[in-house]
Amino acid sequence: MTSKQTLQDDLTAAIRERDQLRAGTLRMTLAAITNAEVAGKEHRDLTDDDVQQVIVKEAKKRREAAEAYDGAGRAELASKERDELAVLEGYLPAQLSEAELASIVAEAISQTGATGMAAMGQVMKVVQPQVAGRADGGKVAALVKKALAG
Numbered sequence: 001m002t003s004k005q006t007l008q009d010d011l012t013a014a015i016r017e018r019d020q021l022r023a024g025t026l027r028m029t030l031a032a033i034t035n036a037e038v039a040g041k042e043h044r045d046l047t048d049d050d051v052q053q054v055i056v057k058e059a060k061k062r063r064e065a066a067e068a069y070d071g072a073g074r075a076e077l078a079s080k081e082r083d084e085l086a087v088l089e090g091y092l093p094a095q096l097s098e099a100e101l102a103s104i105v106a107e108a109i110s111q112t113g114a115t116g117m118a119a120m121g122q123v124m125k126v127v128q129p130q131v132a133g134r135a136d137g138g139k140v141a142a143l144v145k146k147a148l149a150g
Contacts, residue, residue: 003051004033007091025087029058052092056133059088063136096135104130105143117148 001009007030014022033054037046046054062085069078096104108126112119123144131140 003048003055003091004030004046007033007051021083022087025084028084029055029088029091032058052133055088055091059085059092060136062088093134096131101131101135101140101143102147105140105147109144109147114148117145120144120148123148 007026011023011026011030014026033046033051036050036054037044062081066078066081066085069075069081105123105127108114108123108130112122112126114120114123120141124141127140127144128137
């Protein structure tokens with residue numbers, strides 16, 4: 001079963017269970033997947049990896065919105081965004097721990113022979129494919145900066 005089909009089946013189950021939060025979140029995610037399918041010149045079905053990337057983007061939107069609402073003093077809206085994020089995280093691969101991420105970054109630095117901040121782009125090119133969908137890009141960039149500066 002494809003990731004998209006899993007989402008559709010879970011949406012049907014959420015509607016039957018009258019779980020409005022889950023149903024609404026899955027509807028928005030499926031709409032984003034459909035938008036990605038019809039974007040561009042021709043309609044195409046997304047692979048499971050493409051669907052995963054859409055889910056990662058949707059999760060990032062929820063995370064950023066929650067932070068923005070917190071900054072604006074809107075705790076109830078931030079809470080709603082975090083609840084939606086929790087639903088989406090169930091469809092994402094397990095996130096890497098700080099130690100695993102640091103290990104991948106250290107290996108990439110030794111592999112590229114990077115020294116100094118000028119080589120950050122090279123290191124990120126090696127790290128990103130290894131952590132795709134399993135770590136926040138901002139966290140990865142911060143670890144790379146820290147490792148190259150220190």
